[in-house]
Amino acid sequence: MPFSATPPEGLVTLSANARTVLEKRYLVKDKSGKPVEKPEDMFWRVATTVAEADRRYGASDGAVQAIAEEFYFLMTQRRFEPNSPTLMNAGRPLGQLSACFVLPVDDALSNGQSGIYDTLRSMALIHQSGGGTGFSFSRLRSRGSMVRSTTGVASGPVSFMQLYDASTDAVKQGGTRRGANMGILRVDHPDVMEFIACKEDLTKITNFNISVGITTKFMDAVKADANYDLVDPVSKKVTGELRAREVWDKMILGAWRTGEPGVFFIDEANRYNPVPHLGDYEATNPCGEQPLLAYDVCNLGSVNVGHYVSNGVVDWEAMRRDIALSTHFLDNIIDVNKYPLPEIDALSKRIRRIGLGVMGFADMLVRLGIPYDSAEGVEMGRKVMEFLDVEGKKESERLARERGAFPEWAQSIWGPDETCARDANGQRIRPMQLLRNCNVTTVAPTGTISIIAGCSSGLEPLFAVAFMRNQAGVMMPDVNEDFVAIAKAEGWYSDELMERIAKTGSVQHAEVPAKWQSVFNTANNISPEYHIRMQAAYQLHCDSAISKTTNFGFAATVDDVRAIYEMAYEMKCKGVTVYRDGSRDNQVLSTGATQ
Ligand code: UDP
Structure with missing residues (x-):
């Protein structure tokens, strides 16, 4: 039975910025370059294509339609987004869905x-x-x-x-x-x-x-x-x-x-x-978060963790359900994907690698009133990643029981004691767990999908509270809505203050209460040590690696950079990427302070 032709009715919460990005880059267009679908149609195209995989494992027409609707609202309510190629290509002739x-x-x-x-x-x-x-x-x-x-x-x-x-x-x-x-x-x-x-x-x-x-x-x-x-x-x-x-x-x-x-x-x-x-x-892969074998592939997706905070409380139950749904979504992609090479197709089905990560982590901290560069902030990072990892694997295990473990499971690091891969000392590397996917978690940069979801990117701190963003050649203004809401509620908002913040790239201004100066501290003002601490905290519970840029001020010295590289190694990070403000001409994001 075909899916309903039009997207289901219900709450869709896409921002104007998200619609602009989708229109410019992701919607299907006619020969004259005019979009022939709306963002809602695009998400329905993706949801129905990905839900199709359930049918192969015995789901009824009704069940497939129901899971398509769940996927649709998962994306349009900005709780989760898959990597860009899935949005661009699902349900279209190319059909290649991995990043x-x-x-x-x-x-x-x-x-x-x-x-x-x-x-x-x-x-x-x-x-x-x-x-x-x-x-x-x-x-x-x-x-x-x-x-x-x-x-x-x-x-x-x-x-x-x-x-x-x-x-x-x-x-x-x-x-x-x-x-x-x-x-x-x-x-x-x-x-x-x-x-x-x-x-x-x-x-x-x-x-x-x-x-x-x-x-x-x-x-x-x-x-x-x-x-x-x-x-x-x-x-x-x-x-x-x-x-x-x-x-x-x-x-x-x-x-x-x-x-x-x-x-x-x-x-x-x-x-x-x-x-x-x-x-x-x-x-x-290009941004470093995903080590891969030869002919290996990974499809990524990210849960918008800031979404689950309201009135200063995290709704862990809702997040748990969405992590399961997102894991199910990513596993389905492996079956409906059209891979560009037969070697890739074959390996992807033997190991079924997926990479579920986060975005909106800085928003989450802001909504909880926790500064990113604090022990509490780092502990929250560890906790969120552990939750994602444990819950993602529970769903991967459930899928394994229903659909079978990935074919290479027995010899993998997750396999039974007699057959599993071990380290040089003969010790298990990971505890035994039946899994559908050899790799479940990875933290991607979420460069575009965080704009679609209207949230902070990956596990990065806020880049700025007010800034201009160069997105596909279009400069788009971006103000942090949480900040504006707090400033208005507490009575210290002014347009002039927002302009000053955009110009200086900092919230360190007299009328901003001290508490909010630290909660809204931005990437360039956070010490490099805290960037690495956060990366290492996430790494503790992540199967793959973490996309993270450690920001330095323009005045940082070579010795400062060396100290961070050595700290990252000692803390068992899998890589380091640093960026000294102003050291390149074409920054994707810019605050007034550096341009
Ligand atoms: N990537 C790419 N080209 C780009 C941006 C990203 O090929 O212009 C790939 C790359 O492998 C990167 C991965 O997509 O590591 C994820 O990047 P990101 O999360 O920023 O992608 P998004 O899904 O947000 O577009």
Whole structure:
């Protein structure tokens, strides 16, 4: 039985900003570029497509219609949103619903599957469908080493990354967003110094974020001020050595100057690889929150946790129900997704990876009157993530009982004692649990979907209380509604104050009561230590990694950045991304203070 053609009647709470973004980028358009659907139609298109999967597991027509309606209100009431490709492509011919992919790059120009030019082609297909791609270039032989077939010399990982970058420019992502890439090189690759410096010129390799894959061995050498070995990836022979501190300092200087390279703590990520028998993590998706195997994919979705606070109280029961519904939604995506490559299709069904995360966390804290940079704030972060993780896994377990565990479950880190993957000391890595999905939780940046949901992004603090946002080329004003409501209720609101806040980028003004100055403290005024503490608190209960930017003021020193990188490593974060205010020209978000 087909679904009802029109969306169900009921409360829809989309803002004007959300409608603008959807119209500009996500709604189906006719040849003249005019939208042929309304935002409500788009959400119904997504809800019905995703609900279809239930039918495969025996749901009746009525049950499928009912779950479609639940999905519809989940999204239109801004309690949860799936990643952008799901909104753009569900129920349309392309049908590719995932944001993140990792492709292998083998040390061959072409080997019919994953040589440099084979993967270049795969990358183009994924970008065309709106997905972002991550690559490790660590398998490529270093620049200057011999190429036997031609007796020439190899041009090395950086030159091939430039090739991928140029191709990304040529294929605009699904016509809606620019292709995004992550390039990773291991710190023991002979070309690591060239890699670290390759984005010093900000006009180069602009479609890539880059991160260095940092090993425990390397960090031990930094601590001991020792040298470490560089290893040729093809011959596996040691080709030289470098002083670890020199390399570490060079990365930190780069991060201080431009925010790049980031670091990916590759051994820490691999410790929690749920399916190590299928391969190691070598790379992450473009924004770094999702380590993936070769040909691995993840569809992300985020619960708007600020939604569940009213009158200073969290409605944990309502959040619990929505976490279950969101997990169900993401699991369904795996079945209705049209993957761009057969290898990806096959792996996605063997491990059924999903990434449920949060957005609106800063709003939640504001509504509870808790400053982000406080012990209480960090504890709330830990608690929310634990809740999401535990409840998401309960639903994944329920789905496993109903639909079957993911096929690789027994050998995974969640499997039974006799068969499960173990760490080097023979210990279990995770407790046994029957699960439908090898990975349940990931915290994404939620760059666009947080605008659609009208909430703060990911687990980030408020960026500003009043600011101009550059969204797809349109400057949109944004004021924090909680702040305005409190200011009006307490009688200290004025338009002039809001202008001053937008101009200075800060709420530290005399008429703002001290309590609200700390509760509404914004990203640039929060100390980098608190950014990392919050990231580490979330990491404790997150299967994958966390998308988090640690903000520094323009005046921060290189030593400040070094301290944060070392703190992140000690606190077992899986990566670090820093951004020093004003260090790049084209900021997506801007307050008056930096422009
Ligand atoms: N991503 C991408 N291109 C973009 C933005 C994001 O390919 O322009 C991918 C990338 O893998 C990133 C993931 O989508 O890590 C999630 O990003 P975000 O949460 O900001 O996406 P949204 O769903 O909000 O658009």
